[in-house]
Structures are given as structure tokens and as C-alpha cells.
Amino acid sequence: MPDAGIGGESLETKEKDENKNRWGNEGQKVIMLVENLSKTYMQGKIPVHALRCACITVRKGDLLAIMGPSGSGKSTLLALIGTLEKATDGKIILDGIDLTSVPENLLPRVRREKIGFIFQHYNLVPTLSALENVELAMRFSKVTKKDRRERAKSLLEDLGLGDRLNHKPAELSGGEQQRVSIARALANKPALILADEPTGEVDTKTRDSIIRVFKELSQKGQTIIVVTHDPEVAKECSRVLRIRDGMIKD
Numbered sequence: 001m002p003d004a005g006i007g008g009e010s011l012e013t014k015e016k017d018e019n020k021n022r023w024g025n026e027g028q029k030v031i032m033l034v035e036n037l038s039k040t041y042m043q044g045k046i047p048v049h050a051l052r053c054a055c056i057t058v059r060k061g062d063l064l065a066i067m068g069p070s071g072s073g074k075s076t077l078l079a080l081i082g083t084l085e086k087a088t089d090g091k092i093i094l095d096g097i098d099l100t101s102v103p104e105n106l107l108p109r110v111r112r113e114k115i116g117f118i119f120q121h122y123n124l125v126p127t128l129s130a131l132e133n134v135e136l137a138m139r140f141s142k143v144t145k146k147d148r149r150e151r152a153k154s155l156l157e158d159l160g161l162g163d164r165l166n167h168k169p170a171e172l173s174g175g176e177q178q179r180v181s182i183a184r185a186l187a188n189k190p191a192l193i194l195a196d197e198p199t200g201e202v203d204t205k206t207r208d209s210i211i212r213v214f215k216e217l218s219q220k221g222q223t224i225i226v227v228t229h230d231p232e233v234a235k236e237c238s239r240v241l242r243i244r245d246g247m248i249k250d
């Protein structure tokens with residue numbers, strides 16, 4: 001699997017690189033195929049069609065926004081791709097693996113190795129430092145404790161948190177906590193990052209810095225799907241999918 005980490009390069013935005021790379025993923029390999037994906041929840045006896053026959057092609061390095069009104073199925077789509085929910089119908093092929101046919105007992109491993117999650121409320125462990133939160137994501141990986149620490153440190157430094165390594169979440173700003181959670185999502189070099197409303201809780205300045213981080217990661221080949229209500233976030237993405245009543249428009 002290619003190294004999807006953010007490496008040692010500075011995360012400072014370089015405008016010319018941005019312009020060169022922004023919409024340039026067409027030639028890249030397909031990293032995920034979603035085919036006729038559906039999810040129906042049963043509300044007592046009444047079926048709720050949260051997602052209907054979704055088809056999506058995602059290429060390596062895509063920064064894909066998913067937009068749509070409340071209740072349209074955005075989180076459902078993310079939960080299915082993230083293997084947190086089972087599809088009623090359809091297929092998801094991620095990095096060569098058919099996620100919809102992975103046996104239940106292997107799902108946690110596939111999830112851990114292939115997918116990084118970023119949440120609106122960060123979901124950091126409050127008793128652990130920034131460094132320990134990122135290390136924790138690698139606890140089942142085969143690398144040594146020393147290498148885990150090195151990688152966590154280097155990810156946090158790349159995200160501008162080199163001087164916040166030993167801070168607990170409560171000692172960090174919202175934007176800093178979200179950057180810790182981005183470092184955590186990157187820890188196992190996932191094929192795909194899923195972010196549900198990652199800028200929902202932060203001010204516009206912090207939002208812009210999170211978008212900048214996403215764009216830089218995408219330029220380095222990291223594939224990211226971000227659910228957002230914010231047109232300013234969507235505007236910066238390479239593609240926008242719109243979803244309404246469980247139906248997707250590319």
C-alpha cells in the first residue's frame with residue numbers, strides 16, 4: 001500500500017502547487033468503488049430508505065465533499081463506507097477489498113488499517129495527551145512502541161502541534177484538538193479518511209486551517225471524504241456529491 005502519511009514536508013500552503021493539483025486526480029487510480037449501495041432502516045414496521053442505490057467512484061487523492069439537507073443520508077453513507085453499519089444491498093470496494101463481504105470478526109482490523117475517522121466532536125480520550133491519543137490508534141499495529149511514538153510525534157509536528165505533544169484535550173483549542181484527531185486518523189496510513197462535519201464546531205479561521213490541512217493531504221495522495229453543511233468547505237474540495245432523500249447526484 002502506498003504511504004498515505006503526510007511525510008516530512010511542511011504543511012504550509014503553496015499556491016502554485018494547489019492550482020496544479022486541485023482538479024488533477026482524473027489519471028489517478030480508483031481507490032474506492034461504491035456500487036448500488038442501499039440502506040433501509042426499519043422504524044417499527046415502516047422502512048426508512050436512508051440510502052438508495054448509491055454509485056460513487058473515488059480516486060486516490062480525491063478530496064470529496066458530501067452535502068445535503070439534514071436527514072438526507074450523509075452519515076448513513078459514511079457509516080456504511082466506514083463498516084460501522086451493514087448495507088442492505090450493494091457493494092463497497094476499497095483498496096481492492098470488498099468491504100461488504102468481509103467477515104464480521106475481521107472488520108475491526110480492516111477498519112483500523114484502511115480507514116481513518118474524523119468526527120465533529122473530535123472523540124479524543126480526555127485522560128491522554130495529544131501524543132498518547134495518536135499512539136493509541138497504532139496499538140495493534142506491528143511497529144515497535146518506539147516507532148509508534150516517533151510516528152505520532154512526527155504527524156503532530158507536521159500538523160503544527162510540535163509544542164503541544166503533552167497537552168491533554170482539555171488543554172487544547174478546538175482547532176488543535178481537531179488537528180490531533182487528524183493526526184490520529186492518519187496514524188495507520190489509511191487508504192481513506194472519512195470526516196463527518198469536521199468543521200462543525202470551530203470558528204471560521206480554524207475551519208480554514210483544517211481545510212488547508214485536508215487540501216495538502218489530498219495533494220500528497222491522501223483520499224478524503226468529508227461530509228459538510230458548509231459551502232466554504234465544499235468549495236475547496238475537488239468534487240462535491242449532493243445527496244437528497246438518500247439519492248446521490250455527482
Ligand SMILES: Nc1ncnc2c1ncn2[C@@H]1O[C@H](COP(=O)(O)OP(=O)(O)OP(=O)(O)O)[C@@H](O)[C@H]1O
Nearest residue numbers: 041042043048050069070071072073074075076077
Ligand atoms: N438507526 C436508525 N434507525 C432508523 N432510522 C435511521 C437510523 N439512522 C438514521 N436513520 C434515518 O435515516 C435517514 C438518514 O439519516 P442520516 O443520519 O444519514 O442523515 P444526515 O444526512 O447525516 O443528517 P444530518 O445532516 O442531520 O446529520 C434519516 O431519515 C434518519 O432518521
Ligand SMILES: [Mg+2]
Nearest residue numbers: 074075076196
Ligand atoms: Mg449526519
